Amino acid sequence: MQETLVGPREHWDELRSAFREFFKTPDDRLFEEVRNDLNVLSLRPGDILVREDERSEELFFVVSGRLRAVRRLGQMKQVLGEVVRGETVGELGLITGEVRSATVLAVRDSLVARMKRPTFERILAGGPEISISVMRTIIDRFQQAERSRRSIGRVTLSLVPITRGLDLSGLARRLTDAIGSFGGSVRLLTRSDFDQLPAADKDDVASPHGSVARWMDLAEVASTALIMLADEEPTEWSQACIRRADEILLVADADATPAVSGVETRILDEESVAVRPTQSLVLLHPADKRSPSGTAAWLNRRPVARHIHIRPTLDRDVKRLARLVTGRAVGMVLSGGGARGFAHVGVINALDEAGIELDVIGGTSIGSAIGALRALGLQGEELTRTTRRIFVENGSPTSEYNLFPLVSLLKGKKTRRVMEESLAEIAGSGIGIEDTWTTYFCIAGNYSTASEAVLTRGALSKAMLASFAIPGALPPVIIDGHLFVDGGTVNNLPVDVMGRYGVGRIIAVDLLTDRIRKVEMDGVPSILSLLLDKLPWRGKRAYDMPSLPEILLSASVLQSTGRQREMRAKANICFRPRLDRIGLLDWEKFDETVKAGFDSAVEDLALTDRSELAAYR
Numbered sequence: 322m323q324e325t326l327v328g329p330r331e332h333w334d335e336l337r338s339a340f341r342e343f344f345k346t347p348d349d350r351l352f353e354e355v356r357n358d359l360n361v362l363s364l365r366p367g368d369i370l371v372r373e374d375e376r377s378e379e380l381f382f383v384v385s386g387r388l389r390a391v392r393r394l395g396q397m398k399q400v401l402g403e404v405v406r407g408e409t410v411g412e413l414g415l416i417t418g419e420v421r422s423a424t425v426l427a428v429r430d431s432l433v434a435r436m437k438r439p440t441f442e443r444i445l446a447g448g449p450e451i452s453i454s455v456m457r458t459i460i461d462r463f464q465q466a467e468r469s470r471r472s473i474g475r476v477t478l479s480l481v482p483i484t485r486g487l488d489l490s491g492l493a494r495r496l497t498d499a500i501g502s503f504g505g506s507v508r509l510l511t512r513s514d515f516d517q518l519p520a521a522d523k524d525d526v527a528s529p530h531g532s533v534a535r536w537m538d539l540a541e542v543a544s545t546a547l548i549m550l551a552d553e554e555p556t557e558w559s560q561a562c563i564r565r566a567d568e569i570l571l572v573a574d575a576d577a578t579p580a581v582s583g584v585e586t587r588i589l590d591e592e593s594v595a596v597r598p599t600q601s602l603v604l605l606h607p608a609d610k611r612s613p614s615g616t617a618a619w620l621n622r623r624p625v626a627r628h629i630h631i632r633p634t635l636d637r638d639v640k641r642l643a644r645l646v647t648g649r650a651v652g653m654v655l656s657g658g659g660a661r662g663f664a665h666v667g668v669i670n671a672l673d674e675a676g677i678e679l680d681v682i683g684g685t686s687i688g689s690a691i692g693a694l695r696a697l698g699l700q701g702e703e704l705t706r707t708t709r710r711i712f713v714e715n716g717s718p719t720s721e722y723n724l725f726p727l728v729s730l731l732k733g734k735k736t737r738r739v740m741e742e743s744l745a746e747i748a749g750s751g752i753g754i755e756d757t758w759t760t761y762f763c764i765a766g767n768y769s770t771a772s773e774a775v776l777t778r779g780a781l782s783k784a785m786l787a788s789f790a791i792p793g794a795l796p797p798v799i800i801d802g803h804l805f806v807d808g809g810t811v812n813n814l815p816v817d818v819m820g821r822y823g824v825g826r827i828i829a830v831d832l833l834t835d836r837i838r839k840v841e842m843d844g845v846p847s848i849l850s851l852l853l854d855k856l857p858w859r860g861k862r863a864y865d866m867p868s869l870p871e872i873l874l875s876a877s878v879l880q881s882t883g884r885q886r887e888m889r890a891k892a893n894i895c896f897r898p899r900l901d902r903i904g905l906l907d908w909e910k911f912d913e914t915v916k917a918g919f920d921s922a923v924e925d926l927a928l929t930d931r932s933e934l935a936a937y938r
Contacts, residue, residue, distance in 0.1 A: 336359075339407045343458055346454070361432055363432055364431040370388060370426060377411050381435055382407075382409055382434040383433050384432040387403055388433075389402075406541070410425050428598050430565060476546050477541055481562070495639045496548060499642070510548070512550070515533075526561055549566065555586075573605065575604040600625045601628065601629060604616065606631070606632050607632065613630045613758065615756075616753060616756050650680035650826075652679075653819075655685070657809035659905030660905060662688055663914035666691060666918060669700075670700070670701055680759065682759050688830070693761060710739065715739045775815075787800060791807045814831055814888040826937060828895075830897075831895055
């Protein structure tokens with residue numbers, strides 16, 4: 322970390338804006354009074370700004386770059402979030418006098434303005450209205466952090482081609498336009514812009530204080546989003562793009578070999594760099610591609626945080642990429658609930674008709690199965706037809722009883738066979754979780770380790786089967802030597818997991834009923850009485866007792882019911898389809914359940930403010 326006067330004069334406007342926002346003052350008089358007391362620090366990747374448990378004596382305004390806050394968690398480090406241009410570090414500690422709760426370090430070349438405690442206290446002494454404004458700012462930021470999963474707004478991206486022969490200029494322009502449609506200014510810097518700089522300015526291209534760094538800083542300050550298009554080779558321009566990026570998009574032709582490129586070897590693998598910005602893999606496909614495949618081979622060679630499949634000639638895909646990289650993505654979470662899960666199909670169809678895009682999909686139990694079909698690109702009647710085929714037309718998952726139920730009451734063979742056949746027809750054989758068009762995950766219970774499992778890699782069919790393998794009712798699924806059972810046993814509405822995907826908004830579909838089911842009996846009838854009660858000529862049944870599969874299905878989610886109710890409140894929109902007449906095993910009520918989900922969603926959307934819905938499109 323180096324204290325410097327290089328750069329701040331070019332950033333006064335940015336610093337003034339951050340100052341006005343923090344102190345809630347409409348003019349610059351307060352800033353002009355104290356600006357000579359501010360010092361500007363230059364940080365390189367890995368430089369530590371503040372350390373956890375240190376006393377708070379300074380407030381920092383981030384002028385350019387990006388910082389990361391981490392906290393010790395036993396022997397591990399927990400990433401709390403990132404601090405971007407225009408935000409502050411250390412304000413709470415200055416007010417409370419508490420030690421710092423996290424270590425904050427630079428992710429990329431960054432400039433921060435430092436205000437020491439005496440200056441801060443002098444500002445607060447200027448009047449109670451200033452102190453109140455600062456407290457409002459802090460409260461607003463805490464509330465915003467609770468509502469938003471990721472900071473939405475300013476971002477600096479580097480597009481780095483990692484396969485030969487890619488012409489990314491068209492994609493870069495389309496991505497620029499897509500991000501620009503969200504509002505604000507977006508600028509694209511290319512090699513030709515770099516070449517137009519005077520030769521003398523390029524001598525210090527690697528310096529964080531040089532002419533190239535200042536030029537890029539000014540472009541970043543003047544833009545809501547800055548996109549830099551790097552060279553295919555590990556040139557100085559590529560190095561500059563990577564050093565200045567908040568997120569590095571490694572762009573590849575999905576049909577090429579997944580070998581590591583020269584840029585990755587020469588620049589991204591530098592051992593001298595302690596911290597790197599987030600790296601994401603973007604795989605490009607032709608518009609008529611049926612489904613991605615072989616994604617695991619790309620991921621196995623790269624330490625990327627995520628991967629994104631797009632067809633660059635399709636506006637819909639480019640806009641999805643734009644939402645993902647700017648924190649505006651929409652995530653959808655689908656709960657378990659047996660046959661009641663068919664309502665998910667209706668809700669998804671209603672969202673599609675309303676023009677609401679889904680960028681990440683996650684689910685549990687039957688929600689994981691229907692979510693996977695949507696993630697593969699199925700919509701409308703195709704989604705409805707495929708779901709009916711898997712779960713109804715060839716026999717329900719609970720219709721195949723084992724003669725000798727040593728491991729499970731039900732076989733589940735028909736459902737597994739039809740599911741595998743359907744996936745092969747949709748996407749081809751050997752499809753993996755990582756091969757879905759829309760980013761997808763599902764939840765299962767790892768019986769071997771007694772823990773929650775978030776499945777993001779491996780065979781898609783196995784993951785789907787594992788996620789709704791009701792303990793005792795359906796056989797567990799073996800993956801890498803571990804036994805997996807229904808995800809409802811651990812997390813039946815994984816809104817918290819979706820929050821880790823950096824989405825801006827989360828839609829949840831909760832099938833949990835709050836209806837209390839009481840029986841008018843003092844004890845459970847005998848087996849003979851229950852059998853006689855089921856005879857068709859007996860008329861109305863005397864005993865309203867759930868069947869064994871229904872008991873097993875309901876019991877499997879009892880442990881996570883409290884958590885499920887808690888997760889409802891963490892979603893931005895939570896649909897709760899009205900399914901009072903539909904039970905967990907009412908597989909034959911497919912059409913009725915789909916319609917109920919659709920109608921409920923349409924009614925709920927009609928009651929939602931239009932300006933709020935606009936953020937989901």
